[in-house]
Amino acid sequence: MAIIDLEYLEKLENYMTSGDMKFEFDNGTEEKRFEILEFLEKLMDVAEIADEYATKLIFKEGMLDQLAGGGSGGGGE
Secondary structure, rough: OOOOOOHHHHHHHHHOOOHHHHHHHHOOOOHHHHHHHHHHHHHHHHHHHHHHHHHHHHHHHHHHHHHHOOOOOOOOO
16 A cells, blocks of 8 residues: 555545535444544654654745745745
C-alpha cells in the first residue's frame, strides 16, 4: 500500500460528507461509536501535523514563491 493515497482520502471524505459516518455512529454499538471517535481524534492529530509540515515545506527556501510562479526560489532579489 502506498503511503500517499489520494483515492483513500477521497473515499474517507465521501464517507464523512455522505452521512455514512453519522449513520454508523447513530446506529452503532457503543464500541462502534467509540471506534469512530477514536478514529476522528487520530485523524485530527494527523491533520494538525500535516498542516505544520505543509507550512514548513511551503516556506522552506522560498517554495511559496516557486508555487506562485515567481522563479527559482533562490531568495535573491
